Amino acid sequence: MLTKSQIKLITSLKQKKFRLQHQLFVVEGTKVVQEFLNSDYELVEIFALDNRYACHKQKFTEVNLKELSKISGFSSPNNVLATFKIPAQKPIQWSALVVALDDVNDPGNLGTIIRLCDWFGIEDLVCSEATVDCYNPKVVQASMGSHSRVNISYVDLKDSLSSVSNCIGTFMDGSSIYDVQLPTSGVIILGNEANGISERVEALVTKRLSIPRFGKIKQTESLNVANATAIILSEFKRNLTET
Amino acid sequence: MLTKSQIKLITSLKQKKFRLQHQLFVVEGTKVVQEFLNSDYELVEIFALDNRYACHKQKFTEVNLKELSKISGFSSPNNVLATFKIPAQKPIQWSALVVALDDVNDPGNLGTIIRLCDWFGIEDLVCSEATVDCYNPKVVQASMGSHSRVNISYVDLKDSLSSVSNCIGTFMDGSSIYDVQLPTSGVIILGNEANGISERVEALVTKRLSIPRFGKIKQTESLNVANATAIILSEFKRNLTET
Numbered sequence: 001m002l003t004k005s006q007i008k009l010i011t012s013l014k015q016k017k018f019r020l021q022h023q024l025f026v027v028e029g030t031k032v033v034q035e036f037l038n039s040d041y042e043l044v045e046i047f048a049l050d051n052r053y054a055c056h057k058q059k060f061t062e063v064n065l066k067e068l069s070k071i072s073g074f075s076s077p078n079n080v081l082a083t084f085k086i087p088a089q090k091p092i093q094w095s096a097l098v099v100a101l102d103d104v105n106d107p108g109n110l111g112t113i114i115r116l117c118d119w120f121g122i123e124d125l126v127c128s129e130a131t132v133d134c135y136n137p138k139v140v141q142a143s144m145g146s147h148s149r150v151n152i153s154y155v156d157l158k159d160s161l162s163s164v165s166n167c168i169g170t171f172m173d174g175s176s177i178y179d180v181q182l183p184t185s186g187v188i189i190l191g192n193e194a195n196g197i198s199e200r201v202e203a204l205v206t207k208r209l210s211i212p213r214f215g216k217i218k219q220t221e222s223l224n225v226a227n228a229t230a231i232i233l234s235e236f237k238r239n240l241t242e243t
Numbered sequence: 244m245l246t247k248s249q250i251k252l253i254t255s256l257k258q259k260k261f262r263l264q265h266q267l268f269v270v271e272g273t274k275v276v277q278e279f280l281n282s283d284y285e286l287v288e289i290f291a292l293d294n295r296y297a298c299h300k301q302k303f304t305e306v307n308l309k310e311l312s313k314i315s316g317f318s319s320p321n322n323v324l325a326t327f328k329i330p331a332q333k334p335i336q337w338s339a340l341v342v343a344l345d346d347v348n349d350p351g352n353l354g355t356i357i358r359l360c361d362w363f364g365i366e367d368l369v370c371s372e373a374t375v376d377c378y379n380p381k382v383v384q385a386s387m388g389s390h391s392r393v394n395i396s397y398v399d400l401k402d403s404l405s406s407v408s409n410c411i412g413t414f415m416d417g418s419s420i421y422d423v424q425l426p427t428s429g430v431i432i433l434g435n436e437a438n439g440i441s442e443r444v445e446a447l448v449t450k451r452l453s454i455p456r457f458g459k460i461k462q463t464e465s466l467n468v469a470n471a472t473a474i475i476l477s478e479f480k481r482n483l484t485e486t
Contacts, residue, residue, distance in 0.1 A: 108351075112467055119466055121457035149458065178481045214364035214480050215392065223362055223473070224355055230470040231477040237457050238421045238478075 002047070002067045010071040010083065016133045023086045025135035029078040035145025041084040047071065048080040073137045086135055089153045092124045094164060097185055097236060100126040102157055102201045103192040104225060107132050111142020112226040113190070118146035120233040125150050126187070128157040128201075161187060161204045169197050170228060174208035177232060182239045183207070188232060190225050245290070245310045253314040253326065259376045266329045268378035272321040278388025284327040290314065291323040316380050329378055332396045335367045337407060340428055340479060343369040345400055345444045346435040347468060350375050354385020355469040356433070361389035363476040368393050369430070371400040371444075404430060404447045412440050413471060417453035420475060425482045426450070431475060433468050 012018035013026050024044060027036050037043065046053045047063045054060050068077040092098065099122050104110055110132050117125050132139060134152045161167055166186025170177075189205065191197035197205070211223060211231050223231070255261035256269050267287060270279050280286065289296050290306045297303050311320040335341065342365050347353055353375050360368050375382060377395045404410055409429025413420075432448065434440035440448070454466060454474050466474070 112470065115467065116470060118458050119456050121459060178484055211477070212480070212484075213362050215361050216364060224358065224469075226467075227355065227359060227470060227473040230466070230473040234454070234474040234477060235481075237455070241421055241455070 002061065002063055002070065006045070006061075007070050010081070013083070014073060014137060016136070019086065019133065019135050024083045025086055025140065026073070026081060026083055026137055027140055028072060028074060028081045028137070029141070030080055032141060032145050033080050033082050035148050036082065036084055039148030041087065041148060044083040044085055046080065046082040050079070053080065090151050092126060092151070092153055092155075092160075094124075094187075095185060096124065097122060098124045098126055098187045099229070099233075100128075100157060100161065100187050100189045101131045102128050102189055102197050103130040103195075104190065105132055105193055107136045107138035108142050109193065109224070109226045110134060110136075111139045111144075111147075113229050114139070114143035114150050114152070115146040116226070116229050116233055117150045118143075120237050122233065123151055125152045126157070126160065127152065127154050129154055158200045158204065161189075161201065164204075166207065167205045168207045168209060169202060169205035170232065171196070171202075171208050171210060172222075174210035176212045177209050177235045178212060180207075180209065182236050184240060188236070190229055190232075193225055196222075245304065245306055245313065249288070249304075250313050253324070256326070257316060257380060259379070262329065262376070262378050267326045268329055268383065269316070269324060269326055269380055270383055271315060271317060271324045271380070272384070273323055275384060275388050276323050276325050279325065279327055279391050282391030284330065284391055287326040287328055289323065289325040293322070296323065333394050335369060335394070335396055335398075335403075337367075337430075338428060339367065340365060341367045341369055341430045342472070342476075343371075343400060343404065343430050343432045344374045345371050345432055345440050346373045346438075347433065348375055348436055350379045350381035351385050352436065352467070352469045353377060353379075354382045354387075354390075356472050357382070357386035357393050357395070358389040359469070359472050359476055360393045361386075363480050365476065366394055368395045369400070369403065370395065370397050372397055401443045401447065404432075404444065407447075409450065410448045411450045411452060412445060412448035413452050413454065413475065414439070414445075415453060415465075417451035419455045420452050420478045421455060423450075423452065425479050427483060431479070433472055433475075436468055439465075 013024055019025050027033050043059055045059050046056050047061045051062055071081055099117055164187050166183050168186050169189045189197055262268050270276050286302055288302055289299050290304045294305055314324055342360055407430050409426050411429050412432045432440055
């Protein structure tokens with residue numbers, strides 16, 4: 001049985017200001033909820049159509065489909081919805097290879113980039129303050145649980161990068177990622193979907209790279225930022241396997 | 244001034260059966276429409292808020308925002324909407340590097356893969372009959388005009404691939420794409436988002452590849468199919484630059 005105040009709280013968490021106010025976020029679906037349950041994230045409440053989560057005792061509420069629909073962001077709710085505490089930011093390990101996002105807007109792109117960081121063993125993802133919130137429900141779902149294995153921090157990107165010696169950015173006029181010796185540590189910066197890397201961050205870039213384009217007709221303007229991230233991380237990690 | 248029959252025809256083109264029946268598809272937005280106008284696609288009608296497309300004479304209709312909203316698939320229509328003829332399928336150049344999709348479902352993924360083929364100079368994209376229709380409006384928009392530079396064919400994939408000697412598929416248990424000598428021609432097969440490559444197509448695969456995973460905790464189940472395509476095409480093309 002769901003109370004009105006539970007419904008009000010959970011549906012409010014679609015908005016960033018209420019996520020910040022309550023320091024909570026929503027996870028949905030059997031698979032993704034399980035990934036968060038297996039992680040260090042702290043469960044607050046869990047609502048499900050059956051009692052397989054009853055081990056969570058007073059945090060667990062069995063609900064029917066009509067109740068689950070009231071709190072779900074899905075058009076067809078998937079068995080289980082849980083709320084977790086937003087954890088405190090952990091220190092960033094700048095000595096490893098780090099990915100930084102300069103105002104990435106699209107929740108699907110951020111979710112996919114989190115999944116890529118997890119795949120390629122990137123432990124720190126550093127986001128500018130204007131990057132879409134990683135606890136946005138669309139980001140949580142697109143990351144498919146990888147969220148729980150990547151340390152995501154929101155920072156003033158210019159301030160944070162100003163003390164980093166190896167700032168790597170991708171630009172149309174950079175050196176080919178296939179031709180240069182890629183460093184084993186540093187920060188790989190990816191820019192906004194429409195505008196790329198901002199001028200204030202570009203000023204800090206020490207290595208300008210590009211992904212070569214092979215099409216005969218040179219009209220393809222750019223790659224999607226998630227695809228660019230995929231190609232760049234693959235290339236950095238391939239280099240590591242050779243050294 | 245839009246007629247009722249124009250509105251009915253254009254809105255019907257959201258559905259595949261009507262696109263097939265009329266052999267027409269819809270393109271929206273200044274940038275993407277321009278890419279199609281610059282290509283070999285045959286313009287049928289063009290509707291815009293201003294008269295900059297008046298050079299298309301009787302194919303051009305100036306409309307107001309209310310009229311454009313009636314035919315647009317966007318919540319905020321972007322200046323121009325055009326219909327083009329679905330072209331006849333062109334012959335596939337099997338002697339080059341070809342990408343084949345085995346039942347890719349998501350329009351955004353197909354659009355992104357078309358854009359990647361364009362970027363990496365892949366001229367033929369071969370789709371199984373159950374792959375999402377490339378003239379679906381979401382595919383056309385996601386491909387951002389790359390659509391007009393890649394030859395997309397729908398075929399019985401098993402029949403078509405049965406005479407191809409180099410069928411390359413990606414699997415969790417394949418050889419690392421970083422370690423093997425990649426061929427300069429052949430067909431790179433990508434599978435369905437949930438199920439991967441189907442058994443009937445897998446039986447034809449002559450080279451099993453995988454994208455190595457670097458995360459410490461080996462829980463990331465798979466990469467998104469568009470990201471996998473990005474990484475694989477980058478790796479094939481990088482190899483070509485070295486030979």
